Amino acid sequence: MTNTEELVKQLINKHGIHRNSLLPVMQGVVKEESYLSDEAMIEIARGLDLSAADVYGTASFYSFLYTEYKGKNIIRICKTITCKMKGKHKIVEAIEDHLKIKKGETTRNGKFTIMEANCLGWCHKGPVMLVNDDVYPEVEAEKVVEILESYC
Numbered sequence: 001m002t003n004t005e006e007l008v009k010q011l012i013n014k015h016g017i018h019r020n021s022l023l024p025v026m027q028g029v030v031k032e033e034s035y036l037s038d039e040a041m042i043e044i045a046r047g048l049d050l051s052a053a054d055v056y057g058t059a060s061f062y063s064f065l066y067t068e069y070k071g072k073n074i075i076r077i078c079k080t081i082t083c084k085m086k087g088k089h090k091i092v093e094a095i096e097d098h099l100k101i102k103k104g105e106t107t108r109n110g111k112f113t114i115m116e117a118n119c120l121g122w123c124h125k126g127p128v129m130l131v132n133d134d135v136y137p138e139v140e141a142e143k144v145v146e147i148l149e150s151y152c
């Protein structure tokens, strides 16, 4: 049995074999493996007696359930209107310059992925950056390198 099969089995045992377990099981896999591989989705479908299309459809609906490999640290920049007006592009540029990758990409060492996100709920303090669960409101481009270094 692979590690993924074992993990899915444990999560299904914990949450039970019913449709309501789909989300917590998927979240559990993302927490441990950072994304939902095809193998994981097939195992979840098998274990919960759902179709693979059903599992994949749910996974692609939620933006926090990744179906592609992501870095250890996920950086999200709010792309919605207020943060846009408050200069989010400068933050994105500073991150891209520092990490030498573009939005949607992951660094070669697997440490960071840059993503854009819709409103993060901090519009009054834009521009906003999120690194994993840590919020950086009113983030300044000059501070970006220092912040990212603290995750290395």
Ligand code: FES
Residues within 6 Å of the ligand: 078, 079, 080, 081, 082, 083, 084, 119, 120, 121, 122, 123, 124, 126, 128
């Ligand atoms: S518009 Fe950026 S947090 Fe709401």
